[in-house]
Amino acid sequence: MLSPLDLSLIHGPIPITATVAGALALVTLAVRKNRRWWTRIVPAVVPACAVSVAVLKFVVDHVWKPWPERLPTILSVWVGAVLLAVCLAVARLRVGRWCSRVLSVVLALVVTASAVTATNAHFGFYPTSRAVLEVFTNNRVDLDEAAKPASSLVEVPAGGKLADVWRKPADLPDKGTVSEAEIPGAFKARKAWIYLPPAYSATPRPRLPVLVLLAGQPGSPRDWFDAGRLPERLDAFAREHDGLAPIVVAADQLGSRTANPLCLDSKLGQSETYLAREVPAWIKQRLTVDERRGAWTIAGLSHGGTCALQLAVRAPDVYGNFIDLTGQREPTLGTRAETVKAAFDGDEAAYVRVNPLDVLAREQFPRTAGVIVAGRDDLPYRQADAEVFEACRKAGMDVVWKELPGAHDWNVWRPGLYDSLPWLAARTGLSR
Known part of the structure; x- marks a missing residue:
């Protein structure tokens, strides 16, 4: 029987599930029953994150240029998603009960984990979880x-x-x-x-x-x-x-x-x-x-x-x-x-x-x-x-x-x- 550690991180249910989970977590972070949230916080955070990613991409592709190829679009999208999730989570930490604050942190971590999984799937770096764990072994x-x-x-x-x-x-x-x-x-x-x-x-x-x-x-x-x-x-x-x-x-x-x-x-x-x-x-x-x-x-x-x-x-x-x-x-x-x-x-x-x-x-x-x-x-x-x-x-x-x-x-x-x-x-x- 195939071990769970040998399931593909590149194709199949794991990267798909991670992408869906990341999208749902980001939506959950963005939705809140508060007028000020929709009129001030979200309109300020979303453009700021988009501009930050655009500036980062410009600097990497046209100023720093550490490699000849430009940053892949998928990587820019996930960087933006993580940045947006972190900013929304920080904004939510200022209000609400402790359980809501903990949930915000967890959701931001889910988006980050989804971004890492999607990036790995794009480049095909670690084919399985076993491959990831073996990085920490010394043979x-x-x-x-x-x-x-x-x-x-x-x-x-x-x-x-x-x-x-x-x-x-x-x-x-x-x-x-x-x-x-x-x-x-x-x-x-x-x-x-x-x-x-x-x-x-x-x-x-x-x-x-x-x-x-x-x-x-x-x-x-x-x-x-x-x-x-x-x-x-x-x-x-x-x-x-x-x-x-x-x-x-x-x-x-x-x-x-x-x-x-x-x-x-x-x-x-x-x-x-x-x-x-x-x-x-x-x-x-x-x-x-x-x-x-x-x-x-x-x-x-x-x-x-x-x-x-x-x-x-x-x-x-x-x-x-x-x-x-x-x-x-x-x-x-x-x-x-x-x-x-x-x-x-x-x-x-x-x-x-x-x-x-x-x-x-x-x-x-x-x-x-x-x-x-x-x-x-x-x-x-x-x-x-x-x-x-x-x-x-x-x-x-x-x-x-x-x-x-x-x-x-x-x-x-x-x-x-x-x-x-x-x-x-x-x-x-x-x-x-």
């Missing part, structure tokens, strides 16, 4: 313990595949391990999150392929482990492949949730050098991995997808494969002019030298393979992804196009990555 293993040096290694013949020689030990664990580690470099990055599959604990140990995984903006490396459900999905994949799965290093290309160094080497930071040189060097020094470029994949969602494409063309000697999950057309801070000015002091030629579409137009990449995933309802990004796919194809890449139901959210990013695992396994030798 991480110290990397020094999880990644002890191997006493012996599985030998793969030249030109062969790991799957052809691998034999699953009887005592192999059912799950992999999750660790955090600081990867030093020229770029001030947050800690990376690392998944080591069950086969990593085997003796002899196989040299496993590497998947460097990037989050979106705003975001952090941990997002793939919380919203992405990565350990759960990779453990399931490993069970179907005798314990084999890629080593995953969720690295940080941003530096903070609101930063955007564009995954380039510029005045905004040395993000490209970090991901193209320093992170791979650390992985090879710290972990037992297959060092062939064909065994290395760079992948990411949204901003991270754009970055994955950038690394595929800027560091093709390191990454033989890439997965671009609804990435942008090009690295951007809003417009090309704004991007060039902020990162390169207006030097358009400097930007053209590193912009992936410009690189693809002048160079060929016959040894690189990739998957480009687009959301069917993600209209602006879908068009950009189609343009990127065509540019990759013309540059000689072996690229696959995947179009999934959904928009610019985790409902596309999760299946986009995990449905690509069979492709990745075939490319990197994990399957026959």
